[in-house]
Structures are given as structure tokens and as C-alpha cells.
Amino acid sequence: MPPTTGAPPTRADLIDPASLASLGRIEIIARWVVDGFLSGLHRSPRKGFSVEFAEFRPYQTGDDLRFIDWRVVARSDKWMVKQFEEETNTRAALVLDVSKSMDWSGSPERLTKLRYAEQVVAAIALLLIRQRDAVGLVRYDDRLRTVLPARARTMQWRRIVRSLEEPGAGSDSRMAEGVQQAAKLIRRPGIVILLSDLLVDQDQMEQSLRVARAAGHQVTVLHIMDPSELELDSRGEAIFYDPESTLEVTATVSDVRRAYSATVMHAIEEWRQRLAALGAGYEVIRTDSPFGVPLRRAFATRQRLP
Amino acid sequence: MNFLAPIWLGLIAAVAVPLFLHLLRRRIDIRREFPAARYLLRAEKENVRRLKLRNMLLMLLRTLALLFLALAAARPIAALLGSGHVPTALVVVVDNTMSTGAIVDGSPLLSRLKTVAQSVVSGAESNDQTWLVTADRAVTGGARNAVLDAIDRVEPLGGRGDLTGAITHAAGVALAAGLSTSTVVVLTDGQASQWPGDISLGGVRVVAYAPTGVAPYNRAVTMAEPRPARWSPKGTLLVGASGADSVTYRVTLGGRTTARGLLRGSDEQVVRLEPSERGWVAGAVDLAPDELRGDDERYFAVWVGDAPAVNVLPGAGLFVREAVDALVQSTLVTRGPGIEIAAVDEVTRLPALLIAPADPVRMGAANRNLERLGIPWRLGEVRRDETIARGEDVEGTPVRVRYPLRMSTGGAAPSDTLATASGEPWIVAGSGYVLVGSAMSAEASSLPVRAPFLPWLSSMLSEHLTSEGSSLLRAEPGAPIRLPAGITGFEGDSQVLAVGSQPTAPTRAGVYFLRRGDDRVGALVVNPEREESRLDRLSATELKGRLRADDVIIATDPADIPRHAFDASAQRPLQALLLLLALACLVGEMMIVRQAEPQGLRRAA
Numbered sequence: 001m002p003p004t005t006g007a008p009p010t011r012a013d014l015i016d017p018a019s020l021a022s023l024g025r026i027e028i029i030a031r032w033v034v035d036g037f038l039s040g041l042h043r044s045p046r047k048g049f050s051v052e053f054a055e056f057r058p059y060q061t062g063d064d065l066r067f068i069d070w071r072v073v074a075r076s077d078k079w080m081v082k083q084f085e086e087e088t089n090t091r092a093a094l095v096l097d098v099s100k101s102m103d104w105s106g107s108p109e110r111l112t113k114l115r116y117a118e119q120v121v122a123a124i125a126l127l128l129i130r131q132r133d134a135v136g137l138v139r140y141d142d143r144l145r146t147v148l149p150a151r152a153r154t155m156q157w158r159r160i161v162r163s164l165e166e167p168g169a170g171s172d173s174r175m176a177e178g179v180q181q182a183a184k185l186i187r188r189p190g191i192v193i194l195l196s197d198l199l200v201d202q203d204q205m206e207q208s209l210r211v212a213r214a215a216g217h218q219v220t221v222l223h224i225m226d227p228s229e230l231e232l233d234s235r236g237e238a239i240f241y242d243p244e245s246t247l248e249v250t251a252t253v254s255d256v257r258r259a260y261s262a263t264v265m266h267a268i269e270e271w272r273q274r275l276a277a278l279g280a281g282y283e284v285i286r287t288d289s290p291f292g293v294p295l296r297r298a299f300a301t302r303q304r305l306p
Numbered sequence: 307m308n309f310l311a312p313i314w315l316g317l318i319a320a321v322a323v324p325l326f327l328h329l330l331r332r333r334i335d336i337r338r339e340f341p342a343a344r345y346l347l348r349a350e351k352e353n354v355r356r357l358k359l360r361n362m363l364l365m366l367l368r369t370l371a372l373l374f375l376a377l378a379a380a381r382p383i384a385a386l387l388g389s390g391h392v393p394t395a396l397v398v399v400v401d402n403t404m405s406t407g408a409i410v411d412g413s414p415l416l417s418r419l420k421t422v423a424q425s426v427v428s429g430a431e432s433n434d435q436t437w438l439v440t441a442d443r444a445v446t447g448g449a450r451n452a453v454l455d456a457i458d459r460v461e462p463l464g465g466r467g468d469l470t471g472a473i474t475h476a477a478g479v480a481l482a483a484g485l486s487t488s489t490v491v492v493l494t495d496g497q498a499s500q501w502p503g504d505i506s507l508g509g510v511r512v513v514a515y516a517p518t519g520v521a522p523y524n525r526a527v528t529m530a531e532p533r534p535a536r537w538s539p540k541g542t543l544l545v546g547a548s549g550a551d552s553v554t555y556r557v558t559l560g561g562r563t564t565a566r567g568l569l570r571g572s573d574e575q576v577v578r579l580e581p582s583e584r585g586w587v588a589g590a591v592d593l594a595p596d597e598l599r600g601d602d603e604r605y606f607a608v609w610v611g612d613a614p615a616v617n618v619l620p621g622a623g624l625f626v627r628e629a630v631d632a633l634v635q636s637t638l639v640t641r642g643p644g645i646e647i648a649a650v651d652e653v654t655r656l657p658a659l660l661i662a663p664a665d666p667v668r669m670g671a672a673n674r675n676l677e678r679l680g681i682p683w684r685l686g687e688v689r690r691d692e693t694i695a696r697g698e699d700v701e702g703t704p705v706r707v708r709y710p711l712r713m714s715t716g717g718a719a720p721s722d723t724l725a726t727a728s729g730e731p732w733i734v735a736g737s738g739y740v741l742v743g744s745a746m747s748a749e750a751s752s753l754p755v756r757a758p759f760l761p762w763l764s765s766m767l768s769e770h771l772t773s774e775g776s777s778l779l780r781a782e783p784g785a786p787i788r789l790p791a792g793i794t795g796f797e798g799d800s801q802v803l804a805v806g807s808q809p810t811a812p813t814r815a816g817v818y819f820l821r822r823g824d825d826r827v828g829a830l831v832v833n834p835e836r837e838e839s840r841l842d843r844l845s846a847t848e849l850k851g852r853l854r855a856d857d858v859i860i861a862t863d864p865a866d867i868p869r870h871a872f873d874a875s876a877q878r879p880l881q882a883l884l885l886l887l888a889l890a891c892l893v894g895e896m897m898i899v900r901q902a903e904p905q906g907l908r909r910a911a
Contacts, residue, residue, distance in 0.1 A: 101341035199341055229342040238336035242343040249346045250334060254899055255360065256346065259353035263345050 017111055017119065017291055029119055056080040090133040090190060091150045093182035094121050097175065097196035099141040100243045105287065106228020113224045116287040117195040118164045120222070120294045124193060125160045127295065136185040137163055140178035149185050175200045176208035189216030198223050198271060206274055213278050220281035222294050223271060227286050230264055232257045310381035310486055317376035324368040360898065367895040374888035382880045383486065391872040392879065393433035395483030397476040398423045400460055401469050401494035403441045404600040404838050407462035408522050416462050419493040422515065422864045423457045426491050426871045435483050439476040441467030442784050442813060464600065464815040465783030465834035469500045477507040489513060491871050496843040507855040513870045514853060516846040518862045525549035526601035526839035529574055530591040533761065535778050536768035538613030538638055539580055543606065545591050546574035548839055559589040584610050586826050588817035601839040607778060607817045607829035614772045615642025621649025622661055623746035625754030629763050638764050645771045650685065651675045656738035657771040662709045664745040669709065683734055683741050685709035695732055697725025699762040700753060707750040708732060708743045735770045777820055777828025781811035782835050795821045796830060
């Protein structure tokens, strides 16, 4: 567990992400987050997928007590849980937007959207791999930067973490390509989790997600947003420019603050309705939210799989 | 709308600042990376009308705030909702002369004037300054309550006062205050005799009350004159009254009624009296009370004592000897070594009545004798031109031969010129002497052959040549007086009033004995002016014509006076209102601006 200064919360998945990220490398942080996340669960997510026994493994906090093999406990005084083969069959593809717009933060005290999303990707991947799920990764900006096929081995997570350190921040978001590539990575119906700021063309994105859904994948979109994008918190008059395009807007913040917030809320609602119509999950994740929040969203997606 | 500090209207130019800033397309140097710029653009496009309206509202509020502040700095005044007024220097002149003590419709007119004055002063506000000026030119200023108390204490004067002087003084006080409006409210009975001519008051507003209706009928004692001033002990009193009908009068002397009589019309009567008292005695003549009590009684004082002793020398002349015989028979004088009456060159000592010699040859001896006696006058070269004498008791007397009297060089003793001829001193008096510039003969002048000769001679002997009873002063209430040396106070009404450095007669009519220490050495008789008893009034038009000022309002209804006192200036400062409006604009502007600021951001700010 990460060191804490005595004030609650002590679980890494509930700690301020910027503070937590400053404590170590991405894999360490991801482990703390996942450990904290798992310790907070009261019910194991691995209930009822299959009945085919595979092996024993030590009991972990959050495991369902029904899967404890009491005979082994009586014989060896060790708490062991029965593992079933079917649990390893879930395949997931994490799709990460690494375009220039993601590499932005409204405040130096917060993580950029990209740093935040990378931590989330690492944690989700670790969580899935620990559950014997196969995880793949797709990174894209103005082109596909990383394509890692889904694997369930421990080494797969290290590959994912290494991939996250590769360059990105291109001046465009080829989201459709990324999602389609992710859908190809998993042959059976699985999970596609997209992490992006969604500053893309809605129609194109909808089209690509439709393809993924048609392939039977459960799709969840984690809309990563900086709080400053939800509410303008700056002051004065300035020229606001989009790092990925030539768009420049001259505005007095106090004049447009309210209208801007309404517009963003409207856009979010639009995304929510469009994705709901596709049967895709959609969550807005603020970069000042503890990592447990997106993890829980992704985990919920995992639970919904048959 | 008027402005008290119009120079600050220049600040109105400041309203151009928000207008300029609003219209100016400013150069913006700040560039901020913002990935969600597309949402910003969408927000601007979707809310362009609302934003324009908001910006216009902000500009309007900022412009109005500056406009209101600039106007407030210029201290505007204007009529607003019919209430209030500009800061006013308000001087209320209450005519408390004796005539305002008259009872009109059951109450003294002065009481009504005081009521009106109080309602006028009560209408003053904190920005105003108020004063009360009475007819004796007494000024009371300060807090409103102090002025109201002073009005309450106003009493009628014993005489005529100086109403026109008080009004002029009031105008000066009002103008000196330096407030935006100077108003003089004159509350008077409009007595015609008080307004002999126009009064120029300069740049003040004048609101005057002119009572309507007929002035009350008034009878007054107009004459109570002891003849001579010194009784020995017999004397006469000349009594007179005004009024067309007959009226009974009463004479009191030393507090006792000594005579009664009936006066017809404006006749005068001589009342012979022989009081038993000695020394200075106070007396009065009074009538039955009428609407104006102040003039129903008239005072006099007389010195009662032994008749002066007179020694007539041959040079005095035949007429003088016979006149003295008549006075001796009337017991007004006695024969004895008291006062010498003789030709100038015959007189051996003072007191003396010195008469110029008939023969001009004796002029040199006469002048040497004057020098020897210490008299500062000298006889000039004889004049034989007929002229007319001017002076009390000798007015109009033809003078044919005279020695012009000239003051010798170095003569500094105080003396009075009692009569003149051709503008030159003819009869002069000083300490212990009376010097006549003509011989007492029919050739020299008509004085010894005219009827007034006997009273004149009696007056000279009893008033100028006798030390006792000579200090009789007459004055109007409050008038400045010249007292004999050494007078320490006035004794009257059982109390002694101290004499100031610039002595004035008491404001109440009566007899006041002059005190030198514990001794009574004379008397001061204070009676109202006779013209104060004439109550006929000026009309409103006539009164308005008398008052020369920027704005003159004459009200005949006393209820209109308080309204008129501030009516023409029924404006009030708008400064506070404009500041409130400016504040409201700024608050409104702040609310609109803050409405767009999230609470967290405001806290951070």
C-alpha cells in the first residue's frame, strides 16, 4: 500500500490521482490502485461464469466465501479458493487516445488527461490480468501508435506498461481506426474500453463503435475530462486555441462561462444518448477523480459480460 | 435642476470611458491552449444574443454609474416629489414693536406672529440655517430648537424699535451665511409709521406677512409734560391724548392718584399739582385700557423742592425784573442770593443768567468779566441785522441786535447751544450759567415781549441754573442715551439696572431714577414714540412696494407663510439620491458579473 500521511482515505484507489501519481512509476501505482480496489470489494466478480475447475489459488480479500475449499483449509490450515477455467476466457481491449488534446491539464496541480488515462489503463489491465482475463492495448493519435494483442499472461501487463511510455501526442485523433483495430484484436465477444477526451467527430466515432458492437463486444467509453473543460475556471479575456487544429476563439471568460458549461453539459448528454442507443457504456471521468472511479466503471462492464 | 458645484459636471466626460472600452476592439495578447475550444465556440454561437444583451446591460450600468457620480459631484438640486428644499439661510424677523401688542380678534397680534414664526422655523431642515431677528435688532441663531425657544420668549417692546433696521440687518445675516438661498421672512403688523420709505435688501428673497382688515381703534396718552421740570413745590402738567372721542384720564404721582379729568378729542389740558413729596417723583397719566395697552399710560418725572432764589441786578432790564416778579408771585422762584440775573459785565458770581449789555461800549468789560468767571464764551462785534432765532421756547423770535457768541480759544468746558440766530450761537448754557447774546429789550429782540418769555425764563432758572432737578433725561425705549458723569445705574421697578459702556434706555416704558451710588441724582423718563400709537396699516401692495429685493412675496394669510418661506426653493439636494443610484448601478453590475463567476472561483479570487 502507498504511504499515507495519516489522514483517510488510505486506499490508493481513493486517493487524489495527482498526489498518488507523484509517488512512483506507473506499474507501482497501478498495483497499489488495484490492491486497494480489490480490498474494497465485498463480492468477488468471478461468480458463476463456469463450473469447470482449473486450480487452487490463495484466498484474496473480496473473494466469494462460497469458493473457499474448506477441506483444504481443514487439511493445510491455508485459505485456498477454487479457480475455474472459464474465468480466463474474457478478452478485453483497451483503446487509449494519445493525441495532443489529451496531453493537457487545466492546472499544474492535476495530471494531464493522458497521464491520468495511462494510469487507468495500467490499473485496468492489471486488474483483468489478475483475473486471468486476456488484455490487449491499442494507442492512437493521428495514426495507430501501439497495437498489443490480448494476452492473459503476467508479462502482458509489463508489455502494456512499457507501451504506455512510447511517444504519442499527434495532432489528430484517428479514433475510428483505433476502435476498429481493437475490435479485431479479440476474436470472441469481449470488452472494448475506450479512454479518450472525445474531441472528435461524433458521427465517425459512432460508426466505428457500431462496428465493434456488431462484433458482439461490450463497449465502454470513459470520457476523460479535465475539470477546467467542464467549467471554465480561468479569468479575463484571451484567445483560446485548439492544439490539434487551427481553431481559435476569442472570449471573455466571465461572459461565456455559464454558456460554456451549458454547452459542455449538452455535449455530454449528446454523447450519452448516442452511446446508449448503441448499447455502449459511457462515463465521464474527471482527472481529479480517484483512480477507483474509472476502475469501478470498467469493472462493472466486466461484470455485465455473460 | 440647478447645480451648486457645476464645475464638477466636467466629470460627465468620464462616461465616455466605458463606452470607449465597449466599442473599442481591444488587442488581446493572451493566448491559452484549450483543447475544448470547440465547445467554447459553440457556446458563443448559441448565446450570441444573450451575450450581446448582457454586455450592453453592463455598459449601460457602468455608464450610468459614472454619470450619476459625476452629477452627484456637481451637487444638483431640484424639485422632487414636491417636498424638501435647497439649503436655505432663513432669517425670521418678528415685529415686536409696541403696536404688535394690540389685541386683535381676542388675542395679541404678536402671539399670532410668533406662532407663524415657529411654524416657519419648524419647516427648516438640517441643511438650513435659521435666525430670529426682533425689532430691537437682537439676533438669535444656532440650532433650530434654540431659535424656536427664542421665538417663544419674544415680548412686545415698549416702543417703536427699529423694524426697518432689523430687516436690513436680517438680510445681511442671510446673505452672509453663503447658502444657496437666502430668505427673510418678515412678520409684521404692517404699521404704516414703521415704513417711512423703501428698504433695499439686495439679493434675498423676502416673504412678508401683511395683515388685512382694519387696524384696531386706539387711544393713547400723547402728552404728560411737567411745566416747569422743577416744581417748587407747585407745578403744572400738560396732558394730551389722541383719539376723536372724549376720554377720561388719571394722573398718578408717587404712586398716588392726584388728579382725574376728561379730554375731548385731541385737546391738551394743563393740570395744576402740588405734591407733598420732595425730591425726584415719578408720575404717570393713564387712560382706560383699550386694544393697545402700551400707550394707554405715559410717564413723567419731576423734581419737587424749594423754588430757586433769584437776585436781579439793574443791568438785567425792566422786562426781566417784571418777569421775575411774576415768577415770585407764582412761587416758582424766591428772592435771594441764589442765582444772579444781570448784564454780563455786572455779574459777580455763578450761577447766573448773563444778558448781553444794551450799549456796545460795555462789550470789552463784558468779555473781561466772562473770562474772570471762567465762561468760555465771548461776545462778538454787535450785529444789527434782523434775524429769526431757532431753539426751544424761542423758536421764531425776531432778533434785531445781537452779539454773536464765540467760543474763546482754549475754552474746553462743555456747553450747550440752546438757540441760534443766523446760524450763530445766540443763547448758550454751561455749568452754572446761561448766556444770552442780546439785551432783554424790545429793541434788541422780541423775546422779552412775547408770551413764551416767562416759561423760558422759568425753565432757564429751574433747569439750567439750579443743580437739583436738572438731570432729567427723556428717551424712547431702547434708544441710546448720554448720561451725566458718574451715573452707576437706573432705578426702576424695584430694581437697579447697571449702566453699560454704551448706555441705552430700557426697553420698557417707565420712570428710571439715575443712581450715583446710593443717591438719586436724576431721572430717565422712557415713553414710546407718539407715532407708534397710530395703528393704520399699509396695504399688501404698499408693503410690497416698500421692500426692494430680488423676490418679494406678500402673504395676507398667515397659514401661507411657512409654505412660501421655502416654496420658491422647493428643491432639495439630489446628491444622496444620485449616489444611491450609482451604488445601485454598481451593485447591479457586480451581480451580473458575479453571476458568471462560479462560487469556488470567487473564493479563490
